Amino acid sequence: MSISKREALLLFIMGVMAILVVSITFVILPLQRNIETLELQKSQLETRKAVIDATLPLAPSLRNRQEEKLVVVNDELAKIEDPINAAEFERWILPITTKYDMRITSVSLSEPAISTPSGMIILVDEPSYQLKTLVEGYKGEATLPDSAPSSSAQLLKSVYTYSVETTYSRYSALLDEIRQWNNTFMVSSSSYNFSTSLATITIDAYMIHKIEPSSDKDYSGDYVAGGSNGNPDDSDDDWPAK
């Protein structure tokens, strides 16, 4: 069978096209797609490597920073007491009431609850009115509004209330003993009735969990407390009762 030149040309073109289609579809395109995928993978890995190469040398300085910050944070945390329970708090107060021979008449103790710190600072703002503002402006004076630091940070707070019978000077000494703890246990309310010699003291105890406990207070063993408010020595009462 013989074919014409025109048919031969058409067959050739079809053949060439078939070869092109087959080789592009089954060889070139898959290889190109593979290369694109590998290039993307390579670029991602190079980015990761760059990050790693930039990060790894930071390890020593990060270790130093962590240690420095740990010291700072531990110092700040150490200013606040470790969490204690009500029974443990008694080991703080009973030695003082025993020392001053106070008769404890009632005690109310709470377990730690979440709270925010209070500095018990009452803001006092003077009344402001137009003429006062003008006068102050004329005199070049300015009244700044009263302010106090506040915090929304949470910590633990227990409230312990003691009622004791004692003399005024011993009551005063008890307040000083609590003050000398110089910690975050502070008197939030207190009263002394001179006619009944009855004192009440409420202590807000702020506590916080720490990275490293900072208190070395010993709560082991038993403690025997005393206190009868008996035979108060008038010599230690240099203040008149009334």
Next chain:
Amino acid sequence: MIKNDMNLLARYQEIHKEKAAQYSANKIYAVILLVLFLVIGAYSLKLFLDNNMLKGEVNDLQAYVESPNVIARMNEIATLQDNIKKLDEMAAEVGSINEVLKTAVRFDSNTLNVLFYNRPSNVEFQNISFQQGALLVTVTGPRPSDPSNYVLRLQRTDYFKEVTYTGYAYDAGSSQYTTTIRLVMKGRD
């Protein structure tokens, strides 16, 4: 009428010419196919080599970034960074708490001393009550001037932020004037 003579030479030349043209076209086709195969082959080979080279590079990079040593060191750094972030947060939290507690009002004998040593000699204490930064002091005196004298003395100490009282009452039984003074305490600097 045209006379058609048989011309064998012309016919021979015609057939030979056709064959020659046919052979020459086949050659062109073959050359084109060869070139096509060569181009496709060369390009495919280039792609294949590129592919292999990239595979090798990717494998090397992967081996580096996924090596246990690098992963362990990166994990350590991530832990360090996380710890530093937590320490920063802790420092901010505890710092704000300490700022409040550092300036908190402390009720102790200093305050009682101020109350006592500024008291007019004929004024007597009845009750002292401290509540969340404010003091209520109940005193008695034989003269109606005693409450105001005491308040003015306390104001002059500048120990308290505010000293106020709202009046007094006379008790005929004890012949004493009784008043309650409210004192707002200052926070510590």
